[in-house]
Amino acid sequence: xxxxxxxxxxxxxxxxxxxxxxxxxxxxxxxxxxxxxxxxxxxxxxxxxxxxxxxxxxxxxxxxxxxxxxxxxxxxxxxxxxxxxxxxxxxxxxxxxxxxxxxxxxxxxxxxxxxxxxxxxxxxxxxxxxxxxxxxxxxxxxxxxxxxxxxxxxxxxxxxxxxxxxxxxxxxxxxxxxxxxxxxxxxxxxxxxxxxxxxxxxxxxxxxxxxxxxxxxxxxxxxxxxxxxxxxxxxxxxxxxxxxxxxxxxxxxxxxxxxxxxxxxxxxxxxxxxxxxxxxxxxxxxxxxxxxxxxxxxxxxxxxxxxxxxxxxxxxxxxxxxxxxxxxxxxxxxxxxxxxxxxxxxxxxxxxxxxxxxxxxxxxxxxxxxxxxxxxxxxxxxxxxxxxxxxxxxxxxxxxxxxxxxxxxx
Amino acid sequence: xxxxxxxxxxxxxxxxxxxxxxxxxxxxxxxxxxxxxxxxxxxxxxxxxxxxxxxxxxxxxxxxxxxxxxxxxxxxxxxxxxxxxxxxxxxxxxxxxxxxxxxxxxxxxxxxxxxxxxxxxxxxxxxxxxxxxxxxxxxxxxxxxxxxxxxxxxxxxxxxxxxxxxxxxxxxxxxxxxxxxxxxxxxxxxxxxxxxxxxxxxxxxxxxxxxxxxxxxxxxxxxxxxxxxxxxxxxxxxxxxxxxxxxxxxxxxxxxxxxxxxxxxxxxxxxxxxxxxxxxxxxxxxxxxxxxxxxxxxxxxxxxxxxxxxxxxxxxxxxxxxxxxxxxxxxxxxxxxxxxxxxxxxxxxxxxxxxxxxxxxxxxxxxxxxxxxxxxxxxxxxxxxxxxxx
Numbered sequence: 001x002x003x004x005x006x007x008x009x010x011x012x013x014x015x016x017x018x019x020x021x022x023x024x025x026x027x028x029x030x031x032x033x034x035x036x037x038x039x040x041x042x043x044x045x046x047x048x049x050x051x052x053x054x055x056x057x058x059x060x061x062x063x064x065x066x067x068x069x070x071x072x073x074x075x076x077x078x079x080x081x082x083x084x085x086x087x088x089x090x091x092x093x094x095x096x097x098x099x100x101x102x103x104x105x106x107x108x109x110x111x112x113x114x115x116x117x118x119x120x121x122x123x124x125x126x127x128x129x130x131x132x133x134x135x136x137x138x139x140x141x142x143x144x145x146x147x148x149x150x151x152x153x154x155x156x157x158x159x160x161x162x163x164x165x166x167x168x169x170x171x172x173x174x175x176x177x178x179x180x181x182x183x184x185x186x187x188x189x190x191x192x193x194x195x196x197x198x199x200x201x202x203x204x205x206x207x208x209x210x211x212x213x214x215x216x217x218x219x220x221x222x223x224x225x226x227x228x229x230x231x232x233x234x235x236x237x238x239x240x241x242x243x244x245x246x247x248x249x250x251x252x253x254x255x256x257x258x259x260x261x262x263x264x265x266x267x268x269x270x271x272x273x274x275x276x277x278x279x280x281x282x283x284x285x286x287x288x289x290x291x292x293x294x295x296x297x298x299x300x301x302x303x304x305x306x307x308x309x310x311x312x313x314x315x316x317x318x319x320x321x322x323x324x325x326x327x328x329x330x331x332x333x334x335x336x337x338x339x340x341x342x343x344x345x346x347x348x349x350x351x352x353x354x355x356x357x358x359x360x361x362x363x364x365x366x367x368x369x370x371x372x373x374x375x376x377x378x379x380x381x382x383x384x385x386x387x388x389x390x391x392x393x394x395x396x397x398x399x400x401x402x403x404x405x406x407x408x409x410x
Numbered sequence: 411x412x413x414x415x416x417x418x419x420x421x422x423x424x425x426x427x428x429x430x431x432x433x434x435x436x437x438x439x440x441x442x443x444x445x446x447x448x449x450x451x452x453x454x455x456x457x458x459x460x461x462x463x464x465x466x467x468x469x470x471x472x473x474x475x476x477x478x479x480x481x482x483x484x485x486x487x488x489x490x491x492x493x494x495x496x497x498x499x500x501x502x503x504x505x506x507x508x509x510x511x512x513x514x515x516x517x518x519x520x521x522x523x524x525x526x527x528x529x530x531x532x533x534x535x536x537x538x539x540x541x542x543x544x545x546x547x548x549x550x551x552x553x554x555x556x557x558x559x560x561x562x563x564x565x566x567x568x569x570x571x572x573x574x575x576x577x578x579x580x581x582x583x584x585x586x587x588x589x590x591x592x593x594x595x596x597x598x599x600x601x602x603x604x605x606x607x608x609x610x611x612x613x614x615x616x617x618x619x620x621x622x623x624x625x626x627x628x629x630x631x632x633x634x635x636x637x638x639x640x641x642x643x644x645x646x647x648x649x650x651x652x653x654x655x656x657x658x659x660x661x662x663x664x665x666x667x668x669x670x671x672x673x674x675x676x677x678x679x680x681x682x683x684x685x686x687x688x689x690x691x692x693x694x695x696x697x698x699x700x701x702x703x704x705x706x707x708x709x710x711x712x713x714x715x716x717x718x719x720x721x722x723x724x725x726x727x728x729x730x731x732x733x734x735x736x737x738x739x740x741x742x743x744x745x746x747x748x749x750x751x752x753x754x755x756x757x758x759x760x761x762x763x764x765x766x767x768x769x770x771x772x773x774x775x776x777x778x779x780x781x782x783x784x785x786x787x788x789x790x791x792x793x794x795x796x797x798x799x800x
Binding site for chain 2: 245
């Protein structure tokens, strides 16, 4: 099927809000290139489970594209039109399964040496869209907080090396009540600016006590889900003919209920009501993330990356925790053992890089010039602060506690 | 479809690749005091005393993919002390080796070995479609099967030795050793003490390929490598990674068989796919040390010393931190300039020492270069011989 053949009934299997949206823009969708459209539908098919920031972005994107004149549309999409697709791709049911189409398209682009052309087309489209529909600035400056090194007694190598050129490095931080101070600061912002999915707390281990005003995801709370996923992977691996592509397709088709995700089963506190948007987010962390099922450090970093990219939070506190020591992959995916040997120093190195990625991903969001970022070596005297008023590439030996550093960051 | 908030990515272009090359050259020049090479500075390869028939080549792929900031950039040089201090000063170093093919480890290694950007499924036990360097070498030069060997890290590489090409293929390729497969067989499935050496595909850890092709059989361990199963198992227990096992086997092969064309594919670095930065850096440090070990083995083995050229090159890089479509070091999926642009180090008799060449070349140039060195004709290869080495 080609886009021009689209009919409303083709979207009968879409969730209600997604169906309504694509039906409203059917005329526009009928004009878009096949190399582009399934990528858009891959996002829209999940519209019912998107964060508010994503919904707004999709609605504005569709409104803009539908407002283009014929000439403008040619200009915006001619590079996608030039991508040559195979008859097999054209015959694929990309309306029903856009994500699988995109996987096949990706393989096709690589093997036909069209990936660079597709990247160029995508980047140019993104630039045009951003120029035509500038992203809205956040209502308050964003604050990112990353806590690394949980459980590490001492560490002699330099920390925050990638972040130091961008901010001020403090070496005499009072660690007392540090985590409590940071969580309270996040909570305080959530109370003053109560925006749904606007304030997050991601923990690579067990959640510290915190306010219900924060959207929370943790490695520990998802332990039963991870175990269920690994059991399912094991079962699928034993089936004849199972390959990586087939397994990935199967994982992509899972629903939260398949892995027991939900307030009742996932280890969340009883007073938390079901949140299907967050449940889908958690499911994707584990089924689409690489390593998130087995290493807590990449779980925390990937969760932060996806939260920033998708929910665009005003506040994000990420606390890394020790990951298990590396073992052979088949052992790691066998199950979630009751007790595991931890790699404390390795986890600190992972988290130090993770902090850099958290800052980079925050800076990709609107309002980057006003955003602040604080990273702290948990329980120790080292922290680094980046903010619009903070000097770059400096070091301070002044005594300070984390409340004072937060004030400096703002 | 496109996240408008994402920063504009660097699109692969000659300009981006050239910028990377300049950066690498500057890093190296400041660190190692190297000089800039050019095609005008002809290598004295032709004057080298080694006759083509006696010449040996060892190719080491620095796998699977490492970035500048963890290797040649100032902050990364601490991870490659052996390359920086021992190997680069006595090598010609090429700063801009571009891989324009598919960035999957098996298919990219197959492309290196054929000189053609292969399009085979990265996760299927398939032979390359185009003739491999081993087939050209053996058919044109009438070399026996014992003269071309591959030591491959992943069980998924078991078909790398010979292609499906109808003019070459079966019986003309290299012999392939899969050390992990060998260890599994040697331990008869009771490999609790060896699990750390049996890690396989990091890109898709759930992938378990079916083995086929001209793989090395257990019974040949003793016959060819002169290694008893017990000795092999005992030594394996002293090793810490699959690549260490590969280098151990490669060294044994050099001692006992002394092939003229030996291809060693490293893979430890690809643990990066699991997302643990510390393990990725640890893999780079180990690979750096193992490259030095291979070079030392070449210098210490009479069959190799003074007549062997060693090539070290990654199959490709990894995604840059700046590309919002990726997740930094973890993968090589964006196709950005950093993931496509790598380097090559060449050392041995007749190779200019301490020279940096930053003109662009492609991964597919390796096979034609080997052809020119050995005197075979890689007629289906797409690349061109690297003139600075000839």
